[in-house]
Amino acid sequence: MSEPIIEVRHLSKRFGRNEVLRDLDFSVLPGEVISIIGASGSGKSTLLRCINLLEEPTGGSILFHGQEVTAPGTDPCALRARVGMVFQGFNLFNNMTVLENCVAGQRKVLRRSREEARANAMAHLEKVGMASYINAKPRQLSGGQKQRVAIARALAMDPEVLLFDEPTSALDPQMVGEVLEVMRQLAAEGLTMLVVTHEMAFARDVSSRVVYMADGVICEQGAPAQLFGAPQNPRTREFLSRFNSR
Amino acid sequence: MSLPPESDFFGRILFLLQSYGGSYLRGAWVTMVIALISTFIGCVIGFAAGILQTIPADRRRAPARFWLLRAVRLLLDVYVEVFRGTPMMVQAMFIFYGAASLFGINMDMWTAALLIVSVNTGAYMAETVRGGILSIDPGQTEGAKALGMTHFQTMTSVVLPQALRNILPQIGNNLIINIKDTCVLSVIGVVELFSAAKGVAGVYYTFFESFAITMVIYFVLTFACSRLLRLWEKRLDGPENYDLVLADGLVQGEGMYRYPKNPAQPNADLRARQLWDAQEGLRDGKSNGAQSERGRGE
Ligand SMILES: Nc1ncnc2c1ncn2[C@@H]1O[C@H](COP(=O)(O)OP(=O)(O)OP(=O)(O)O)[C@@H](O)[C@H]1O
Ligand SMILES: [Mg+2]
Numbered sequence: 001m002s003e004p005i006i007e008v009r010h011l012s013k014r015f016g017r018n019e020v021l022r023d024l025d026f027s028v029l030p031g032e033v034i035s036i037i038g039a040s041g042s043g044k045s046t047l048l049r050c051i052n053l054l055e056e057p058t059g060g061s062i063l064f065h066g067q068e069v070t071a072p073g074t075d076p077c078a079l080r081a082r083v084g085m086v087f088q089g090f091n092l093f094n095n096m097t098v099l100e101n102c103v104a105g106q107r108k109v110l111r112r113s114r115e116e117a118r119a120n121a122m123a124h125l126e127k128v129g130m131a132s133y134i135n136a137k138p139r140q141l142s143g144g145q146k147q148r149v150a151i152a153r154a155l156a157m158d159p160e161v162l163l164f165d166e167p168t169s170a171l172d173p174q175m176v177g178e179v180l181e182v183m184r185q186l187a188a189e190g191l192t193m194l195v196v197t198h199e200m201a202f203a204r205d206v207s208s209r210v211v212y213m214a215d216g217v218i219c220e221q222g223a224p225a226q227l228f229g230a231p232q233n234p235r236t237r238e239f240l241s242r243f244n245s246r
Numbered sequence: 247m248s249l250p251p252e253s254d255f256f257g258r259i260l261f262l263l264q265s266y267g268g269s270y271l272r273g274a275w276v277t278m279v280i281a282l283i284s285t286f287i288g289c290v291i292g293f294a295a296g297i298l299q300t301i302p303a304d305r306r307r308a309p310a311r312f313w314l315l316r317a318v319r320l321l322l323d324v325y326v327e328v329f330r331g332t333p334m335m336v337q338a339m340f341i342f343y344g345a346a347s348l349f350g351i352n353m354d355m356w357t358a359a360l361l362i363v364s365v366n367t368g369a370y371m372a373e374t375v376r377g378g379i380l381s382i383d384p385g386q387t388e389g390a391k392a393l394g395m396t397h398f399q400t401m402t403s404v405v406l407p408q409a410l411r412n413i414l415p416q417i418g419n420n421l422i423i424n425i426k427d428t429c430v431l432s433v434i435g436v437v438e439l440f441s442a443a444k445g446v447a448g449v450y451y452t453f454f455e456s457f458a459i460t461m462v463i464y465f466v467l468t469f470a471c472s473r474l475l476r477l478w479e480k481r482l483d484g485p486e487n488y489d490l491v492l493a494d495g496l497v498q499g500e501g502m503y504r505y506p507k508n509p510a511q512p513n514a515d516l517r518a519r520q521l522w523d524a525q526e527g528l529r530d531g532k533s534n535g536a537q538s539e540r541g542r543g544e
Contacts, residue, residue, distance in 0.1 A: 093404050108399045
């Protein structure tokens with residue numbers, strides 16, 4: 001049994017008096033592809049953002065390879081360099097070209113040489129099918145292209161885990177496929193992934209575990225076949241029935 | 247030397263230029279040096295202040311930093327309000343004579359001039375820079391943070407370059423205002439363009455002629471600066487279009503591939519090879535495959 005990469009213990013998060021995550025326990029093993037599903041406002045994004053400390057937890061702890069990263073005095077930058085994130089809104093740097101977007105983090109954070117960063121960026125851009133656009137600025141790309149560049153940018157850091165927060169929600173339907181295809185490929189290569197998604201087909205077919213969240217807690221989790229085929233919790237059943245009836 | 251007795255307006259202007267051209271030029275030089283240097287220093291002050299205003303500090307995680315920043319911000323607010331809220335001419339008198347009588351410091355003309363105009367510009371720029379930073383969407387800051395960049399790295403490589411571009415018109419504005427407003431420094435004895443023109447005018451009482459010359463000089467200076475800044479803006483924007491390193495895999499022809507023009511460039515070879523590989527990859531049907539599978543996600 002391998003050690004978990006990430007362990008979340010008794011995590012809670014409040015925004016003012018709004019308790020968004022309550023005493024949540026959760027762990028990620030190497031190679032897992034975990035889909036997080038749940039209704040809007042159930043705290044999925046907040047959980048993801050707490051994991052790489054973009055959001056400061058108000059209680060509990062998060063361990064990365066057994067090290068508590070929520071302890072005072074730990075450097076969140078060091079954690080974020082090893083845990084990549086892909087956002088719903090792409091969040092590309094508008095002042096840089098596609099290639100520069102993928103090189104900047106490697107140069108500044110990982111202190112890689114120009115040549116090494118460039119070669120690595122090119123390799124990942126090729127993987128997502130964006131190698132021909134290296135000279136383009138983000139504003140000149142379509143949504144699907146931007147998201148693929150954002151994935152390449154995250155991959156270029158060689159992260160141990162990649163977090164996706166609804167990577168296809170801001171895309172036109174015809175662009176969703178190209179991004180999902182890239183993610184499917186990454187999953188097949190064994191990348192550890194944590195994906196918040198409303199794409200039930202992706203959750204069912206690609207992930208190794210599906211987590212259903214409601215009201216700031218994990219309501220039910222398990223293998224996709226089990227969770228989609230025979231959900232135990234009535235709330236899960238109700239949530240999924242809305243999707244199945246579509 | 248004396249004014250030619252029966253000269254008309256243009257004759258008198260010609261005479262002034264011939265005999266006092268050097269004074270005007272020296273004045274214009276002083277004006278430009280003060281305006282350029284203090285706009286630059288003012289921008290540095292403005293950027294420093296703007297950055298200080300936007301440093302995040304968590305009250306719980308780093309209380310010392312939080313309170314320190316609070317204090318610094320209060321001081322900055324006072325600075326901005328005081329210098330924006332009083333005339334520069336009065337500030338010049340206040341600082342120049344205040345330094346002399348309170349601290350016994352006799353500032354030389356240059357120090358006084360640069361100090362006053364810089365500090366003034368800084369007060370305006372602080373707000374401009376803060377606005378410029380806030381105008382960059384926070385998503386990009388998050389993107390940088392998520393890569394592990396520090397606040398400083400995020401600022402210098404992502405936010406500030408874009409903020410600078412956005413506030414460039416304001417910087418230009420400040421430069422032009424400074425070129426014109428250095429004339430108030432004549433009250434503390436700085437011999438810039440206005441002061442020089444007044445001096446020349448007084449010799450033969452040719453006020454109209456002397457200030458006609460001065461008007462033209464000021465206008466040429468400000469107009470040239472505003473055009474140069476426009477050019478700089480264009481440069482920063484980069485090209486409107488981008489070169490596709492290779493076109494769609496389906497229509498890609500051999501002839502479309504361009505080798506880098508400069509083989510002496512150290513990275514050119516590596517780059518060419520990578521581009522070539524990328525092209526090969528696409529031609530092998532990678533993109534075609536992706537295209538036909540597009541529909542499967544739904
Ligand atoms: N920065 C914030 N300040 C205050 N409240 C917030 C903040 N971010 C999120 N919340 C609240 O936390 C709750 C959970 O938000 P979260 O974004 O995690 O939901 P989600 O499950 O990702 O929903 P969606 O599917 O719509 O993205 C919501 O009620 C939201 O209003
Ligand atoms: Mg969300």
